[in-house]
Amino acid sequence: MNSSTKTENLPLSVFCSCPDSMSALRLAHVLIEEKLAACVQVLAHMHSVYRWENKIEQAEESMLIAKTDTLHFEALRKRVCGLHPYATPEVIAHPIVYADPKYLEWLFLQLA
Numbered sequence: 001m002n003s004s005t006k007t008e009n010l011p012l013s014v015f016c017s018c019p020d021s022m023s024a025l026r027l028a029h030v031l032i033e034e035k036l037a038a039c040v041q042v043l044a045h046m047h048s049v050y051r052w053e054n055k056i057e058q059a060e061e062s063m064l065i066a067k068t069d070t071l072h073f074e075a076l077r078k079r080v081c082g083l084h085p086y087a088t089p090e091v092i093a094h095p096i097v098y099a100d101p102k103y104l105e106w107l108f109l110q111l112a
Contacts, residue, residue, distance in 0.1 A: 007070070008070075009069050009070050009071050009108075010069060010070045010095050010096070011067065011068075011069050011095070011096040011099065011104055011107055011108070012067070012068050012069060012070060012073055012093045012094065012095055012096060013065055013066070013067060013093070013094050013096055014037070014065070014066040014067075014068055014073065014076060014077075014091060014092065014093045014094075015063060015064070015065055015090065015091075015092045015093075015094070016063070016064040016065075016066070016080055016084070016089060016090055016091050016092075017046070017048060017061045017062070017063055017064075017089075017090045018042075018061060018062045018063070018064055018084070018085075018086075019059070019061060019062075019085055019086070020061070020062055021042055021044040021062040023062075023084075023085055024042040024044075024062040024063070024064045025042055026083070027040075027064055027080060027083060027084065028040035028041075028042055028064060028066070030079065030083060031066055031068075031076060031079065031080075034079065035072075035110070035111055036066075036068060036072050036075055036076040036079060036111075037066035037067055037068045037072070037076060037111075038067045038068065038106070038107040038108075038109075038110035038111055039066070039067045039107070039110070040064060040065065040066045040067070041064070041065045042062055042063070042064055042065075043062060043063040043065065044062045045060060045062070046060070046061050046062060046063050047059075047060055047061075048060075048061050067096075067107055068093075068111065069107070069108065069111055071111070072111055073093055076091075077091045
């Protein structure tokens with residue numbers, strides 16, 4: 001493989017809604033302990049409106065935001081899906097396009 005075909009390891013923010021802050025915190029601890037994320041933030045008391053099984057639903061949830069990289073994303077996704085209480089958990093990754101270089105250095109170091 002030459003340098004033109006290598007995939008660059010990019011930092012990611014991964015969003016995952018959870019039914020409550022306790023389940024989000026449990027997932028956060030697993031992701032940190034297993035070095036699948038460098039940092040996980042839990043935002044409590046989010047209101048979600050969504051369609052599920054042809055009905056409009058509304059729920060209070062918590063949002064988990066995990067900082068990881070593309071090398072760890074698939075393992076993180078599988079771990080979240082295996083532990084999550086929802087049948088179809090939300091696991092959405094967004095690339096971190098701009099960040100402080102010292103923060104990115106710290107992030108990658110935590111995942112090494």
